[in-house]
Amino acid sequence: MNAKSKCKPADLAILGGEALFAQKLPAGQVNIPEWERFEKISTGIFERKYYSNHGPLAQEFEERLIALFGTKHACTVTNATIGLALASKISGLKPGDRVIVPAFTFAATVQALTWAGLIPVFCDVDPLTHTMTAQTAAPLLNGPDSREIRAILGVHLWGNACDIESLDALAREHGLLLFFDAAHAVGCTHKGISFGNFGACEVFSFHAAHALNSTEGGCVATNDDELAERVRNIRSSYGRHATVPIPVNANGRFSEMQAAFGLLSLEDFPENCARNARRFHAYADGLKAVPGLRFLQASPGERHNHQYVILEVDEKDFGLCRDDLARILNAENVSARGHFMPGMHRCPPYRDRFPQYVHALPVTDRLCERVMQLPSGQIVTDEHIAGICALVRFVHEHAEELSKALQA
Numbered sequence: 001m002n003a004k005s006k007c008k009p010a011d012l013a014i015l016g017g018e019a020l021f022a023q024k025l026p027a028g029q030v031n032i033p034e035w036e037r038f039e040k041i042s043t044g045i046f047e048r049k050y051y052s053n054h055g056p057l058a059q060e061f062e063e064r065l066i067a068l069f070g071t072k073h074a075c076t077v078t079n080a081t082i083g084l085a086l087a088s089k090i091s092g093l094k095p096g097d098r099v100i101v102p103a104f105t106f107a108a109t110v111q112a113l114t115w116a117g118l119i120p121v122f123c124d125v126d127p128l129t130h131t132m133t134a135q136t137a138a139p140l141l142n143g144p145d146s147r148e149i150r151a152i153l154g155v156h157l158w159g160n161a162c163d164i165e166s167l168d169a170l171a172r173e174h175g176l177l178l179f180f181d182a183a184h185a186v187g188c189t190h191k192g193i194s195f196g197n198f199g200a201c202e203v204f205s206f207h208a209a210h211a212l213n214s215t216e217g218g219c220v221a222t223n224d225d226e227l228a229e230r231v232r233n234i235r236s237s238y239g240r241h242a243t244v245p246i247p248v249n250a251n252g253r254f255s256e257m258q259a260a261f262g263l264l265s266l267e268d269f270p271e272n273c274a275r276n277a278r279r280f281h282a283y284a285d286g287l288k289a290v291p292g293l294r295f296l297q298a299s300p301g302e303r304h305n306h307q308y309v310i311l312e313v314d315e316k317d318f319g320l321c322r323d324d325l326a327r328i329l330n331a332e333n334v335s336a337r338g339h340f341m342p343g344m345h346r347c348p349p350y351r352d353r354f355p356q357y358v359h360a361l362p363v364t365d366r367l368c369e370r371v372m373q374l375p376s377g378q379i380v381t382d383e384h385i386a387g388i389c390a391l392v393r394f395v396h397e398h399a400e401e402l403s404k405a406l407q408a
């Protein structure tokens, strides 16, 4: 790898030169524990011959999550998509109820509502934080779809809190349920309080590409005893107890193998987050002089997992649009990519069912064109980051020439 070898645009891989990196640098975390540790922790699974369904490792993992979040309950589930769907199903909402939700999010946030028979009311986001605020949500309560709105589902995108206090006040004023997709926010805090403690419940993801990973996995965290009991009941597929009624059963169980992986990932979590933070700052420092790039910063003073390195590319100031920059980086084996494009309001089936939102979310549309994720995680070294930053600076310096070359 030698970024200095890019002396002229023709040296770029997209124009026929040699790629900067021999192997692809992935965008996700890829925090894999050492085999010996995994072998040790999973031996007990084989000895006990108990693989699934809330075994001892899953119970231990839940206890550790409760300690991390400081919540009364942390109910592990197969993944966050299932967790969001189950939470939507058992929170007292009825099929046909409408839920305010940002369109700038992963498909699972909205699909979970659909799975539970709920109807999304798409909300725009704040241009600086990328999250829903009371200001972006409130007008919907007076809009044409306001009649059956019964809930707000906020998303703590990139691990940063959406406007929790104002959304809470809005929800109380209108008698709405408030709950959160906290898939990105494991281990993060808002005003010093861990996520997991806000709204009726918060749903986390332990997907392989996230800072805390159990290969696949998720959890519904809550301080509400009855809600937790409902989650435990619906996730078990046969109903755990008859103590609380649930509308249908599902299977959202968390296996012992997932728990084994998750427990190791929890051990490594502080170190992984600290390394993520160093990577983030290395990128931000390396590119601070480049016009047209804005990094999404963590809120000052908060604990953060820095699981994503997210920036916005302003075509006018940078000289190339996000997609062209991503194409150039991808050719160099740097997995840079856009996120959540198009917004959910423009994705089928929603764009056809709810055409009223297609042109109603200008900030979401703008972010879908500008947001980019850069590689972070275990295998990304300081040297890689220095190389990527040098490459991006080079691209900016030759933007005009490159723009013409890419169009040719």
Ligand SMILES: Cc1ncc(COP(=O)(O)O)c(C=O)c1O
Residues within 6 Å of the ligand: 079, 080, 081, 082, 105, 106, 108, 109, 155, 181, 183, 184, 204, 205, 206, 207, 217, 218
């Ligand atoms: C905002 C958001 N919500 C939900 C999910 C779904 O998580 P999972 O893959 O654990 O189902 C993701 C996945 O990355 C996500 O980004």
